[in-house]
Amino acid sequence: MKKILGIIILIYSGLGSAGNSELGTLNIPTITQNIQTKDNTLINKIILPNLVSSTNNKAVGNQVVKFTLNSAAEYALLVAGNLVNPGSSITFTSPADSNGTVEFSIRSTSNSATGSADYIITLDNIQSRSCPGSFNAENECIVTEMLHIEGTCGEHREYISIGNGICAKQGLYDSSKPFYATECSEGYSDGAITGYANGLCQDERAFVSNDVQSCDAQGGSIIFDNNKNLCTFKDPYQYSRAGVQFPCVTGEKYGTSCVLYNDTRPETYYCPAGSYYTGNLAWVVVDAPSKPGCYRKVKLF
Numbered sequence: 001m002k003k004i005l006g007i008i009i010l011i012y013s014g015l016g017s018a019g020n021s022e023l024g025t026l027n028i029p030t031i032t033q034n035i036q037t038k039d040n041t042l043i044n045k046i047i048l049p050n051l052v053s054s055t056n057n058k059a060v061g062n063q064v065v066k067f068t069l070n071s072a073a074e075y076a077l078l079v080a081g082n083l084v085n086p087g088s089s090i091t092f093t094s095p096a097d098s099n100g101t102v103e104f105s106i107r108s109t110s111n112s113a114t115g116s117a118d119y120i121i122t123l124d125n126i127q128s129r130s131c132p133g134s135f136n137a138e139n140e141c142i143v144t145e146m147l148h149i150e151g152t153c154g155e156h157r158e159y160i161s162i163g164n165g166i167c168a169k170q171g172l173y174d175s176s177k178p179f180y181a182t183e184c185s186e187g188y189s190d191g192a193i194t195g196y197a198n199g200l201c202q203d204e205r206a207f208v209s210n211d212v213q214s215c216d217a218q219g220g221s222i223i224f225d226n227n228k229n230l231c232t233f234k235d236p237y238q239y240s241r242a243g244v245q246f247p248c249v250t251g252e253k254y255g256t257s258c259v260l261y262n263d264t265r266p267e268t269y270y271c272p273a274g275s276y277y278t279g280n281l282a283w284v285v286v287d288a289p290s291k292p293g294c295y296r297k298v299k300l301f
Contacts, residue, residue: 046079046121047103051096057128059100062093066122074115080104086117096127131300141300151267162254165267171251171258181243187234190241202238206230 051059067079071087082090094104133143153159153167162168184190184201192202208228209215215222215231222229223237230237248258 044107045103045105047101048121048123049099049101051100051102051123051126053126053128055128055130057130059096059102059126060129061127062095063102063123063127064091064125065094065102065104066091066124068120068122070118070120073117073119075117076109077117077119078105078107078109080106083109100128133300142297143300144297149269149271151269153265153267159265160254160257160259161267162259162261162264167265167267168254168259168261169251169263171260172249173246173258174249175246177247178244179247180241181245182241184241188238193230193238199241199244200238201241203232203234206232206234206237 051063053059065080066089067084068089069077069084069086073086076083076085078084079090080092080094082092084090092104094102096102129141131141131143133141151161151165151167153161157170159167159169178197178199180190180199187204188201189204190199190201191197192204193206193208194202205220207230209222209231210229211231212222218231218233220231220233223232224230225237243256245253245256251258251260
């Protein structure tokens with residue numbers, strides 16, 4: 001809770017010209033909207049500066065303010081546009097600015113009132129929020145979120161990534177001469193049924209047959225495959241060989257591809273919608289301490 005005590009002295013005759021008149025050591029305001037505090041300061045608003053919560057977080061957003069006018073007050077006041085009579089209280093909300101300061105208007109209800117008025121301002125609970133980032137002018141907590149992105153070598157796959165942020169142009173390969181990184185398992189061989197290598201490991205005992213009884217007698221099963229009946233002895237009777245590769249016509253082998261190491265370019269980076277890129281869009285990342293990233297601001301509240 002934050003409680004502020006104060007006293008306002010109002011000495012005004014309702015006459016005079018614009019400006020201040022001297023009466024001993026007291027300032028007598030001739031502008032009816034302003035009133036005078038005990039230390040002779042002319043005011044038309046109350047300022048509660050740099051408010052913080054019990055956890056020392058800056059005041060944020062609307063603050064609930066209670067203004068109580070002492071019953072011995074010699075005149076009524078307009079506080080934040082609300083009438084406050086002697087002995088009464090009002091409660092209203094007033095927004096804190098970016099510094100956590102709250103201010104609201106205070107005026108006399110009469111052009112000829114004189115006297116003094118004690119008051120109490122109470123804020124039972126200062127509204128605040130802890131923010132891991134920073135506050136903007138609208139008192140919104142803003143944090144910056146990094147989005148990890150990967151480079152791309154282009155949509156049409158003319159270039160492929162060869163690591164370290166580098167793209168190399170693809171070479172040509174001979175698709176008629178496949179070779180494989182793995183051999184067929186025991187009991188299977190490539191082209192066992194068709195007689196030519198086609199990348200399928202097939203049951204070595206399988207053969208074309210329409211004779212169900214003969215197939216059963218040998219312990220096999222008849223299946224229909226590619227417009228013919230086969231007598232097979234394994235399940236599955238065929239599977240694709242893994243790691244198919246083709247010899248390079250141009251370029252050199254890189255994994256399962258052929259690439260031209262003398263035709264390279266850096267990867268490019270693009271950010272999702274609603275984010276912004278730190279650095280150049282064609283930033284090359286080779287032995288860099290960190291990859292480029294996309295960042296966006298996220299409003300927490």
